Amino acid sequence: MGRAAFDEMTGRPNGQAAEGVRSAYAALKEWLETCPPDFFDTRRSQAELFFRRIGITFAVYGDNQSTERLIPFDIIPRVLTKPEWELLERGLKQRVTALNAFLGDLYGAQECIKAGVVPADLVYRNPHYRLEMLGCPPPHGVYVHIAGIDVVRVDEDTFYVLEDNARTPSGVSYMLENREVMMRLFPELFAQHRVAPVENYPDALLKTLRSVAPLTATRDPTVVLLTPGRFNSAFYEHSFLADKLGVELVEASDLFAKDDVVFMRTTEGPKRVDVIYRRIDDDFIDPLVFRPDSVLGVPGLMAAYQAGNVTLANAVGTGICDDKAVYTYMPAIVRFFTGEEPILNNVPTWCCREKEALSYVLDRLPELVVKEVNGSGGYGMLVGPHATKRELDEFARKLKHDPDGFIAQPTLSLSTCPTFVASGVAPRHVDLRPFVLTGADEIRIVPGGLTRVALKEGSLVVNSSQGGGTKDTWVLDG
Amino acid sequence: MLSRTADNLYWLSRYTERADFVARILDATMRLAALPASYGGERNEWEGAVAAAGNLDEFKRLYSAVNEDTVRDFLAFSPNNPSSIANAIEVARENARAVRTALTTEMWEAINGAWLELKGFNGAEMNREEFARFLEWVKNVSLSFDGSAYRTMLRNDAYWFTRLGLAIERADNTARILDVKYHVLLPQTERVGGSLDYFQWTTILREVSALTAYHWVYRQSVKPWLVADLLILNRQMPRSLANCYELLVRHLDLVADAYGRRGPSQRLASAMQARLSGTKIDGIFALGMHEFITDFVSENNKLGAAIAEQYLV
Numbered sequence: 160m161g162r163a164a165f166d167e168m169t170g171r172p173n174g175q176a177a178e179g180v181r182s183a184y185a186a187l188k189e190w191l192e193t194c195p196p197d198f199f200d201t202r203r204s205q206a207e208l209f210f211r212r213i214g215i216t217f218a219v220y221g222d223n224q225s226t227e228r229l230i231p232f233d234i235i236p237r238v239l240t241k242p243e244w245e246l247l248e249r250g251l252k253q254r255v256t257a258l259n260a261f262l263g264d265l266y267g268a269q270e271c272i273k274a275g276v277v278p279a280d281l282v283y284r285n286p287h288y289r290l291e292m293l294g295c296p297p298p299h300g301v302y303v304h305i306a307g308i309d310v311v312r313v314d315e316d317t318f319y320v321l322e323d324n325a326r327t328p329s330g331v332s333y334m335l336e337n338r339e340v341m342m343r344l345f346p347e348l349f350a351q352h353r354v355a356p357v358e359n360y361p362d363a364l365l366k367t368l369r370s371v372a373p374l375t376a377t378r379d380p381t382v383v384l385l386t387p388g389r390f391n392s393a394f395y396e397h398s399f400l401a402d403k404l405g406v407e408l409v410e411a412s413d414l415f416a417k418d419d420v421v422f423m424r425t426t427e428g429p430k431r432v433d434v435i436y437r438r439i440d441d442d443f444i445d446p447l448v449f450r451p452d453s454v455l456g457v458p459g460l461m462a463a464y465q466a467g468n469v470t471l472a473n474a475v476g477t478g479i480c481d482d483k484a485v486y487t488y489m490p491a492i493v494r495f496f497t498g499e500e501p502i503l504n505n506v507p508t509w510c511c512r513e514k515e516a517l518s519y520v521l522d523r524l525p526e527l528v529v530k531e532v533n534g535s536g537g538y539g540m541l542v543g544p545h546a547t548k549r550e551l552d553e554f555a556r557k558l559k560h561d562p563d564g565f566i567a568q569p570t571l572s573l574s575t576c577p578t579f580v581a582s583g584v585a586p587r588h589v590d591l592r593p594f595v596l597t598g599a600d601e602i603r604i605v606p607g608g609l610t611r612v613a614l615k616e617g618s619l620v621v622n623s624s625q626g627g628g629t630k631d632t633w634v635l636d637g
Numbered sequence: 638m639l640s641r642t643a644d645n646l647y648w649l650s651r652y653t654e655r656a657d658f659v660a661r662i663l664d665a666t667m668r669l670a671a672l673p674a675s676y677g678g679e680r681n682e683w684e685g686a687v688a689a690a691g692n693l694d695e696f697k698r699l700y701s702a703v704n705e706d707t708v709r710d711f712l713a714f715s716p717n718n719p720s721s722i723a724n725a726i727e728v729a730r731e732n733a734r735a736v737r738t739a740l741t742t743e744m745w746e747a748i749n750g751a752w753l754e755l756k757g758f759n760g761a762e763m764n765r766e767e768f769a770r771f772l773e774w775v776k777n778v779s780l781s782f783d784g785s786a787y788r789t790m791l792r793n794d795a796y797w798f799t800r801l802g803l804a805i806e807r808a809d810n811t812a813r814i815l816d817v818k819y820h821v822l823l824p825q826t827e828r829v830g831g832s833l834d835y836f837q838w839t840t841i842l843r844e845v846s847a848l849t850a851y852h853w854v855y856r857q858s859v860k861p862w863l864v865a866d867l868l869i870l871n872r873q874m875p876r877s878l879a880n881c882y883e884l885l886v887r888h889l890d891l892v893a894d895a896y897g898r899r900g901p902s903q904r905l906a907s908a909m910q911a912r913l914s915g916t917k918i919d920g921i922f923a924l925g926m927h928e929f930i931t932d933f934v935s936e937n938n939k940l941g942a943a944i945a946e947q948y949l950v
Contacts, residue, residue: 212746212749389731389734394734395737398734398737398738401738402737407639407642408738409641410641412641413640423639424639424640424641424950425638425639425640426638426643426794426798426892426896426948426949427896
């Protein structure tokens with residue numbers, strides 16, 4: 160585990176006498192100490208009931224027991240101060256600006272490859288690099304309209320970016336519903352704290368989507384949300400967002416393309432679609448271009464997109480930014496495209512495609528976290544300190560066989576927050592996923608994001624598919 | 638609105654209506670089967686229940702005997718019967734989930750809450766009392782769903798498509814009862830001492846929750862031809878064929894006005910409504926009640942197909 164983790168309430172490493180309290184958490188700590196235990200029990204079951212009634216569920220792939228289950232919700236909020244948030248906000252804007260410029264360059268002049276900022280083969284051999292996008296800039300030049308940047312904290316002053324999610328980041332519905340539940344359950348707490356609101360997220364998202372409508376669209380562009388359907392694990396979120404945005408929730412079969420224009424089938428006949436907020440991967444967008452075996456796509460959609468008659472958010476080909484090998488080059492990418500030093504740093508990372516790095520990683524495997532460059536959702540990763548001898552051997556073999564496919568990072572002591580567990584309140588590791596919206600006009604971020612918490616003692620894996628939970632995230636205003 | 642959304646709303650209403658219908662059939666059959674033989678009990682009422690609320694061929698493929706246990710299982714809980722109550726609630730909720738955004742919170746909570754509660758019922762272990770409570774619960778689910786739709790939805794095409802689903806399903810259900818039981822409603826079955834059939838007639842009225850309504854409308858003892866009149870032609874009676882077609886015509890017209898276009902479904906619905914309002918029950922008996930009902934069922938299915946073709950795909 161390395162050194163003990165920074166606790167966001169006490170400000171001290173875990174394990175030491177937890178007497179102090181950081182001022183942002185002072186009122187919360189008192190609340191936790193003075194309210195009777197059965198008060199919390201009732202509130203927790205009320206929260207659970209609320210989530211079940213509204214149907215906020217999450218399907219876990221490969222889990223036949225239940226196709227729908229709740230992500231555990233912890234009622235103790237995670238608190239960030241205004242200065243902390245302002246730092247994050249500046250860093251996030253800088254990073255997403257760089258991501259968009261980077262993509263525009265990869266599918267355009269490719270200056271960053273010529274300048275040696277990123278290795279050419281990392282780009283050209285990447286499965287998420289889409290040749291269809293070459294020389295075909297999306298409307299208004301925006302590629303990543305919605306980004307989920309995962310941030311972790313290791314001490315009072317240091318935040319790291321853990322990964323960039325530039326494809327179809329999910330989780331924002333939990334950010335919104337968690338706040339809703341908290342406001343219903345604990346109005347008193349909200350009166351004591353000045354918590355920046357998040358409820359304007361759907362409005363900001365709609366403004367963003369409308370701002371990037373193609374030039375051929377009318378002044379009142381038609382926006383839709385494209386879902387793989389109700390068997391998708393994030394379907395609740397898709398329907399929730401469509402509802403909040405006031406746009407149609409469409410499946411691929413509801414759309415068709417004719418003469419390079421996309422339409423949806425309505426009870427009144429075909430209606431033209433201008434902006435598609437798509438929550439399906441590139442592979443499943445258009446069977447004519449990507450996966451011929453896919454039944455999810457809309458034949459002809461890609462041609463309409465290339466003709467500039469429809470906007471896809473996010474653009475096709477953004478997945479290359481999610482690649483964990485590309486991630487290792489992000490500090491250089493930020494410098495190259497913004498001319499500034501990165502405000503938010505990467506976690507120190509060994510890119511196993513580099514020879515020296517690989518041998519270092521193989522030597523220190525039991526101390527490191529190893530991730531597949533194209534993996535997501537916490538699947539296919541090795542947490543060295545928690546792995547068995549067999550798992551370590553197996554990963555060593557994988558690494559030697561395909562070094563390009565992996566990166567490694569030190570086992571970070573992610574910060575902890577007080578969390579309800581079976582034995583009472585205990586510190587648990589957390590991360591943060593803020594959502595960054597980029598429109599033709601401006602970058603919008605609502606204060607906060609989704610805090611994910613690893614509910615198992617000592618666990619660092621916060622993914623909901625691996626037993627993680629969520630918390631409401633408070634940014635104190637002043 | 639999206640055609641698929643309209644389709645989901647339409648089937649959501651159809652299946653909640655169907656759950657209610659099957660519950661009523663089971664409820665009425667339990668009463669009838671409990672009567673002493675001299676009052677018409679102990680005939681195989683359970684087979685009639687399957688014929689009205691399910692598919693007899695499918696039933697016989699799955700079970701070796703027709704009795705209370707097998708029919709209860711088939712109609713209320715079986716996953717193999719697409720129209721079982723459990724299946725109807727499941728399908729209704731699947732449709733609701735697909736169009737979560739087109740529903741009001743109240744509607745969603747009514748159907749999702751029912752779906753969650755349904756898991757708490759264990760059909761195999763229920764005694765008669767518990768089963769009766771279960772049926773009561775099912776009827777309440779439909780009441781609260783339909784009530785929340787009526788009380789909370791905007792009066793636009795989304796609402797109209799839920800009404801269309803409900804009316805088509807209801808017309809089909811009433812016609813199914815008539816199809817199975819038409820022989821006890823024919824005038825010639827009123828023999829001397831025909832009270833044997835009295836309980837059959839009242840059972841039919843119970844199945845469409847019209848026993849009290851009958852007395853208010855006709856102010857006399859239960860006569861089979863008046864039962865037929867009530868179920869087919871009486872426009873005041875919510876589950877009569879005539880009333881269902883009034884609903885269908887009205888809501889199809891609203892849709893047509895909003896979209897500025899009429900089509901085959903408007904024409905089919907108006908034609909059937911004209912036929913029902915231009916007929917007397919004697920005329921139906923004279924031409925053959927069985928033929929009338931068979932013809933109605935096929936026309937009703939045609940209208941369902943026309944609505945689907947015109948709006949739902």
